[in-house]
Amino acid sequence: MTINFKKQANAIKNFDKNPIIAEIKVHSPKYGDLLKGRSEMDILRIYEEAGAVGISYITDKQHFNGNFDMFKKICENTELPVLRKDFLTTKDEIEKTASAGASTVLIIARLLKENTAEFVDFALECGLDTLVEVHNTEEIEIAKSTNTTMIGINNRDISKLELDDGTVSLTENLADLIPKDRILVSESGIANLTDLKTALKYADAALIGTSFMTAENQNEFVKSFVEGK
Numbered sequence: 001m002t003i004n005f006k007k008q009a010n011a012i013k014n015f016d017k018n019p020i021i022a023e024i025k026v027h028s029p030k031y032g033d034l035l036k037g038r039s040e041m042d043i044l045r046i047y048e049e050a051g052a053v054g055i056s057y058i059t060d061k062q063h064f065n066g067n068f069d070m071f072k073k074i075c076e077n078t079e080l081p082v083l084r085k086d087f088l089t090t091k092d093e094i095e096k097t098a099s100a101g102a103s104t105v106l107i108i109a110r111l112l113k114e115n116t117a118e119f120v121d122f123a124l125e126c127g128l129d130t131l132v133e134v135h136n137t138e139e140i141e142i143a144k145s146t147n148t149t150m151i152g153i154n155n156r157d158i159s160k161l162e163l164d165d166g167t168v169s170l171t172e173n174l175a176d177l178i179p180k181d182r183i184l185v186s187e188s189g190i191a192n193l194t195d196l197k198t199a200l201k202y203a204d205a206a207l208i209g210t211s212f213m214t215a216e217n218q219n220e221f222v223k224s225f226v227e228g229k
């Protein structure tokens with residue numbers, strides 16, 4: 001049987017280094033512009049070269065200055081699985097995500113509440129992997145009741161729009177409540193190798209944006225996360 005590594009869940013399960021989903025994050029509500037004149041394509045190449053297991057891109061324009069056309073361009077220009085992060089509330093947007101060539105779509109349990117399972121099934125039918133995002137025990141109960149392939153513990157409270165720093169201790173505290181048959185991703189607030197070590201003690205993968213975008217030597221920094229013990 002051949003494994004489809006374009007599927008994010010498969011790629012994580014079969015990865016032999018630290019599985020890092022690296023985010024091309026153009027703007028942060030807290031730190032402002034993170035691109036600093038660089039191109040998204042150059043950052044994509046750096047993440048590929050450093051050995052990321054997947055790519056994340058935020059398409060939300062209002063708070064993160066994202067752009068759907070850029071997301072599509074990223075999908076078209078990499079063999080790595082690509083995750084779309086946005087505050088999606090319609091099935092049209094899920095179809096659009098699949099048509100762009102994405103691997104995975106973010107489904108936010110806090111936003112979709114009792115409709116989360118229906119949106120997960122729709123995304124799976126569209127051929128996408130799903131990352132259902134949670135931040136507390138109530139949202140974990142929602143995520144567990146779905147067929148999602150992956151569950152993401154967001155260490156930041158997204159309703160605070162990144163004005164909190166987030167802490168991996170949230171992953172540490174909630175990880176035991178996630179069923180072992182789901183891929184667990186620790187998202188946000190991972191700033192250094194100590195944070196990464198904690199995240200990967202409890203989760204199968206880590207999603208990192210700000211610290212990669214602000215690193216002085218991005219290639220070396222990301223590589224040190226992928227290969228770090």
Ligand SMILES: O=C(O)c1ccccc1NCC(=O)[C@H](O)[C@H](O)COP(=O)(O)O
Binds near residue numbers: 060064187207208210
């Ligand atoms: O996580 C969300 O719910 C979300 C939805 C839509 C836009 C942005 C969202 N969160 C922000 C992020 O995705 C973070 O940039 C990502 O988890 C990386 O975090 P960090 O390493 O702290 O920049």
